[in-house]
Amino acid sequence: MSMENGASWRLAVETNNIQSWSTVPELCLPYVKNYMLEGQYHRDLDVIIAEMYDYMKSITIKNDGKDIWILDVDDTCISNLKYYEGKRFGGDPFDPVMFKSWILKESCPAIPSMLKFYKKLIESGFKVFLITGRDEMQLGSSTALNLFLQGFEGHERLIMRSSKYRGQSAVKFKSAIRKELVGEGYRIHGNVGDQWSDLTGDYIGAHTFKIPNPMYFVT
Amino acid sequence: MSMENGASWRLAVETNNIQSWSTVPELCLPYVKNYMLEGQYHRDLDVIIAEMYDYMKSITIKNDGKDIWILDVDDTCISNLKYYEGKRFGGDPFDPVMFKSWILKESCPAIPSMLKFYKKLIESGFKVFLITGRDEMQLGSSTALNLFLQGFEGHERLIMRSSKYRGQSAVKFKSAIRKELVGEGYRIHGNVGDQWSDLTGDYIGAHTFKIPNPMYFVT
Numbered sequence: 001m002s003m004e005n006g007a008s009w010r011l012a013v014e015t016n017n018i019q020s021w022s023t024v025p026e027l028c029l030p031y032v033k034n035y036m037l038e039g040q041y042h043r044d045l046d047v048i049i050a051e052m053y054d055y056m057k058s059i060t061i062k063n064d065g066k067d068i069w070i071l072d073v074d075d076t077c078i079s080n081l082k083y084y085e086g087k088r089f090g091g092d093p094f095d096p097v098m099f100k101s102w103i104l105k106e107s108c109p110a111i112p113s114m115l116k117f118y119k120k121l122i123e124s125g126f127k128v129f130l131i132t133g134r135d136e137m138q139l140g141s142s143t144a145l146n147l148f149l150q151g152f153e154g155h156e157r158l159i160m161r162s163s164k165y166r167g168q169s170a171v172k173f174k175s176a177i178r179k180e181l182v183g184e185g186y187r188i189h190g191n192v193g194d195q196w197s198d199l200t201g202d203y204i205g206a207h208t209f210k211i212p213n214p215m216y217f218v219t
Numbered sequence: 220m221s222m223e224n225g226a227s228w229r230l231a232v233e234t235n236n237i238q239s240w241s242t243v244p245e246l247c248l249p250y251v252k253n254y255m256l257e258g259q260y261h262r263d264l265d266v267i268i269a270e271m272y273d274y275m276k277s278i279t280i281k282n283d284g285k286d287i288w289i290l291d292v293d294d295t296c297i298s299n300l301k302y303y304e305g306k307r308f309g310g311d312p313f314d315p316v317m318f319k320s321w322i323l324k325e326s327c328p329a330i331p332s333m334l335k336f337y338k339k340l341i342e343s344g345f346k347v348f349l350i351t352g353r354d355e356m357q358l359g360s361s362t363a364l365n366l367f368l369q370g371f372e373g374h375e376r377l378i379m380r381s382s383k384y385r386g387q388s389a390v391k392f393k394s395a396i397r398k399e400l401v402g403e404g405y406r407i408h409g410n411v412g413d414q415w416s417d418l419t420g421d422y423i424g425a426h427t428f429k430i431p432n433p434m435y436f437v438t
Contacts, residue, residue: 007259008266015233015429017267040226047227048236210234 006031010214016196021217024090032089032214036081042113044212049113052190052209053120059189061125068156068186069121070178070205072193073132073143075213077118078108078150090215103134106142110150114192114211118152126189127156131177131198133170133218136160169219175201225250229433235415240436243309251308251433255300261332263431268332271409271428272339278408280344287375287405288340289397289424291412292351292362294432296337297327297369309434322353325361329369333411333430337371345408346375350396350417352389352437355379388438394420 006028012018024032035041061067071077083102084090102108121128130152134143140160147158165173178188179202188205191198194213225247231237243251254260280286290296302321303309321327340347349371353362359379366377384392397407398421407424410417413432 005262005266008263011230011233011263011431012266012270014230017428018270019426043224044227044230047224047231051231051237207238209236212230 006035010035013214013217014210014212016200019196019217020219023093024088024215026091028214029088029091035214036084036089041212045111045113048209048211049117052117052192055190055207056121056124056126062187063125065127066186067125068127068129068181068188069190070129070131070181070188070192071114071118072195072198072211073130073134073147073158074108075111075194075215076192076198076211077111077114077130077152078146079111080108081215082109084215094216100138103139103146104142106146106149108146108150110152115151118155122154127186128154129181129186130155130158131174132159133161133173135166136162170195170197171201171219174198175203178203178205225254229254232433232436233429233431235419238415238436239438242312243307243434245310247433248307248310254433255303255308260431264330264332267428267430268336271336271411274409274426275340275343275345281406282344284346285405286344287346287348287400287407288409289348289350289400289407289411290333290337291414291417291430292349292353292366292377293327294330294413294434295411295417295430296330296333296349296371297365298330299327300434301328303434313435319357322358322365323361325365325368327365327369329371334370337374341373346405347373348400348405349374349377350393351378352380352392354385355381389414389416390420390438393417394422397422397424 009025009028010031013021059067074080080102083099087095118128130147132143143160144158159177161173165176174197181188182203188203190207190209191205192209192211193199194211195218196210197218199208199210228244228247229250278286293299299321302318306314337347351362362379363377378396380392384395393416400407401422407422409426409428410424411428411430412418413430414437415429416437418427418429
């Protein structure tokens with residue numbers, strides 16, 4: 001495959017056609033850097049979030065506290081872009097030690113348009129569940145604090161990966177959590193994530209929203 | 220939502236973020252026309268098909284005749300682009316009478332890169348199932364002839380919408396067919412379509428491939 005066409009590669013990634021890739025192809029690195037920094041990423045986000053607003057407004061809430069949205073955390077609510085700038089925007093392989101120390105800094109900035117939407121969801125009467133593959137034991141307090149400091153307050157639950165799910169794929173872990181929520185009677189109206197592993201599997205919800213992320217892939 | 224950013228709108232469509240839309244927004248029409256005619260559509264196809272080749276080659280076939288791929292027909296194997304040129308590339312609402320008479324002409328051209336891949340699949344020992352929402356009674360013989368004339372020969376089955384499924388959504392119809400196939404012991408390795416309704420629902424297969432189509436949306 002020719003890797004020179006960064007736009008085609010990115011489309012194939014964003015549609016889940018290219019799966020289980022480990023690093024951005026070298027020839028696509030300038031394209032991905034440009035995409036993330038020069039405006040198109042934020043324009044793409046704006047269009048998705050506008051669509052989420054429209055969809056949200058079309059839903060009639062039952063006021064029994066069971067109408068929910070699920071949001072992923074990393075690169076959905078808060079951004080790791082600053083970290084990935086130092087990793088050639090995904091050109092370098094995943095570095096678990098460095099990434100953990102980045103997370104422990106508790107300084108992932110909010111994605112502003114998503115924070116606004118998050119607040120609108122809660123104001124509108126939806127319950128918001130944040131589900132993340134981050135390890136609860138190691139990163140639980142840092143994640144909770146980071147989210148709080150960035151303005152993500154008032155969600156119903158922050159659900160992290162407990163020891164029970166350690167080593168499982170995100171698809172399996174997140175499917176299991178969603179199954180539990182549906183079992184508790186919750187209706188998943190929206191499901192938002194930057195990875196297809198947030199949006200595939202079981203009980204994916206009535207409407208999924210894929211946030212762009214051409215920098216890494218989580219199984 | 221600002222409709223001026225055609226690239227963002229198209230990405231949101233291709234990732235299934237914008238669902239149930241009826242026509243391409245007026246402000247995006249020049250963008251979509253350019254996308255379809257000026258090369259990017261074909262470059263995007265090339266990258267997807269290269270990825271399908273790589274994935275296909277990674278599969279070990281059991282030689283029990285149960286290793287299959289599912290391909291959609293319209294705008295996956297054969298193209299309606301010529302028809303949609305006369306409908307402002309999706310700017311005009313769906314016209315079932317005109318579209319039917321277009322299909323009855325039996326002259327949808329093959330998408331060349333897909334025809335090549337289709338032949339490779341069969342050569343490699345996979346069984347190919349073509350599943351289409353086209354009405355079997357009205358369009359069955361025209362569809363079979365059109366596919367034959369364009370070189371799509373040797374598939375295991377062409378499965379069309381029988382009266383049993385008339386009026387059902389494509390997601391429901393195609394899920395039901397896939398469930399039957401899995402019940403017959405088939406292993407769905409690849410599932411290829413230009414609509415998310417080909418690729419969502421039940422028994423979607425081990426790997427889905429979304430072919431670009433910014434011109435129309437099928438529920």
